[in-house]
Amino acid sequence: MLNTADDIEVVAAVDGGRADATTDFLPWPWSSLKAAELTRTGSLFHLSYTLATAAAPVFLGQLVQARRDLSLRLAEISEARAYERLLTAQSVLAKERAQLAREMHDVVSHQVSLIAVQAGALQVAGPDTGTRKAAATIRRLSVETLDELRHMVSVLRASGSRPTELTPQPSLADLRRLVDGSGIEAELKTDLPEDLPPPVQRAVYRTVQEALTNIRKHAPGARATVRVQHGGGTLRATVANTAPTRPALPLPSARHGLAGLRQRAELLGGTVTSGPTADGGYELLLELPTGDPS
Structure with missing residues (x-):
């Protein structure tokens, strides 16, 4: 099936070249075949020229087809390289997210937990009402921060897999x-x-x-x-x-x-x-x- 104008032109050129070569080599009318007297050297030269004329469109068609195949191949290679770069970038991001999640879990969460524990102790043993009230506020905020940190760690660790449901956003x-x-x-x-x-x-x-x-x-x-x-x-x-x-x-x-x-x-x-x-x-x-x- 011919899909492009280039295909139609190549086929037309090939068919036209074959027809020209045939009519050029065979004299017309055919009745003059017996009457034609060509020398052997002239006949070989004429035959070589005719064959070259017939082969030129074929080579041209092959050249056009090779050029088209090369263009398609280059496009496929470019797409493959772009996809490879995307995968590499995603892999690097996934590693960075995993490292960040570990740091948040091992360092930040641990320190906030200590703050909450110390604030809880101060809330119980505080010397006055103001101190105990401030300690209660610190403890409550620390616990809320820990909850948010845990959710952020879970989101970071889930990067690259199916999306996780986010916590309700404030309004x-x-x-x-x-x-x-x-x-x-x-x-x-x-x-x-x-x-x-x-x-x-x-x-x-x-x-x-x-x-x-x-x-x-x-x-x-x-x-x-x-x-x-x-x-x-x-x-x-x-x-x-x-x-x-x-x-x-x-x-x-x-x-x-x-x-x-x-x-x-x-x-x-x-x-x-x-x-x-x-x-x-x-x-x-x-x-x-x-x-x-x-």
Whole structure:
């Protein structure tokens, strides 16, 4: 079956070459065969020329077919190399995830477990009510962190196999529990519809969570106010704190929290801005478009 114009042209050229060679070698009309008197040298030269004329289209067709086969072979080789590079990259990523899972399980989880144990002991034997309450908060947060770490380890170890079901993601309904359990004197004010997209709700939750964590680390004794409002097609989440009342402890920080919040907001078409306030405090503002002008 002829599938391409090149195939049709090659076959036509071959058939045409054979026909030309036949008619060129055999004189016409056939009745003149007996009358033709050619010398032996002339006949051999004429025969060689005729055979070459007939063979040229055949060689041309073979050349075109070889070129087509070579192109297909090169395309197959390119696809095979691309697939091999993909498999190699996936293998490297799988090894890195497995190593990360081991580090999280053996180091991070172990240390958080120790924090939870020590906080539990302090909760029982604390010298006063404030200390025991703080120890209870530390223990609760440590246990929640351990649960999240265990899930992250299971997800990393399952990379390359069938997807695992993720844990329920936080929403705006969890803001109250987040603020109340932050260990900070904080006030929550919200005025939001109930049908906001889940990615927007998660972005608000993670922004408030990161802001409260930073206040707890860098502004001890400060009071916080969390406002989440919606209007004019834009959602605004503001977390502001007063000036700290005591020096902050020198805790390690990778300084990736705000960068991650900005990246999350940019993916949703929004922005995150932050900076000090006039009273010595700090304010963080998240703005996200919701597409609803109400």
